[in-house]
Amino acid sequence: EAGVAQSPRYKIIEKRQSVAFWCNPISGHATLYWYQQILGQGPKLLIQFQNNGVVDDSQLPKDRFSAERLKGVDSTLKIQPAKLEDSAVYLCASSLAPRGQETQYFGPGTRLLVL
Amino acid sequence: AQSVTQLDSQVPVFEEAPVELRCNYSSSVSVYLFWYVQYPNQGLQLLLKYLSGSTLVKGINGFEAEFNKSQTSFHLRKPSVHISDTAEYFCAVTQSGGYNKLIFGAGTRLAVHP
Numbered sequence: 691e692a693g694v695a696q697s698p699r700y701k702i703i704e705k706r707q708s709v710a711f712w713c714n715p716i717s718g719h720a721t722l723y724w725y726q727q728i729l730g731q732g733p734k735l736l737i738q739f740q741n742n743g744v745v746d747d748s749q750l751p752k753d754r755f756s757a758e759r760l761k762g763v764d765s766t767l768k769i770q771p772a773k774l775e776d777s778a779v780y781l782c783a784s785s786l787a788p789r790g791q792e793t794q795y796f797g798p799g800t801r802l803l804v805l
Numbered sequence: 806a807q808s809v810t811q812l813d814s815q816v817p818v819f820e821e822a823p824v825e826l827r828c829n830y831s832s833s834v835s836v837y838l839f840w841y842v843q844y845p846n847q848g849l850q851l852l853l854k855y856l857s858g859s860t861l862v863k864g865i866n867g868f869e870a871e872f873n874k875s876q877t878s879f880h881l882r883k884p885s886v887h888i889s890d891t892a893e894y895f896c897a898v899t900q901s902g903g904y905n906k907l908i909f910g911a912g913t914r915l916a917v918h919p
Contacts, residue, residue: 694848721905732809732895732909733849745904781848790837790899791856794907796848 694797696782702803708770711800715784722759723794724767725781733781740788772804807832807898811910819918820888826881826913828896835901838879840870843893891917
């Protein structure tokens, strides 16, 4: 069974530029998550989708971050414009359902460096 | 709201020695508890989880954890570590009956030395 796929794996941009990340969850997983992991910290949930609807985006900086999950499968996360403090690893995860007991499966992440 | 405290940012240990990584949580409601491992340049992988029932949970790679409700702890243990166990370990909590929003601790870096 294929795992969660993410691209690109690495990205370097200058501040005020825009960037987009792509995620393909495990087949059949209805719930998709985007996390931000700053160096030295644990991952922090940015947004959670159930199919193509948003369940939780309370910690998404909506003035610069946006995410979509068209057709309830793939998802993209965009930052526009980027700031220095956005340097982090962006992790995508998926689970069968949004229930608390469901295991979340993580992709390898996209490492973003903003200069 | 829930929170997680991992009491040690780094734990050095010799190969074949036992190890314990400590995790305490705070929550006003019932929770599920998880331990994830992150190897360099990889995503997180589930080691084990506590949902209900027996408070001693066994996971992959010889790891186990014990849920202690009175002390609000969920410490991870392994009786004999290998070099390959060198990684970052994250404790996480989510509200039972909620929408699976994981709250992570800051992580503990386990360094196994020969």
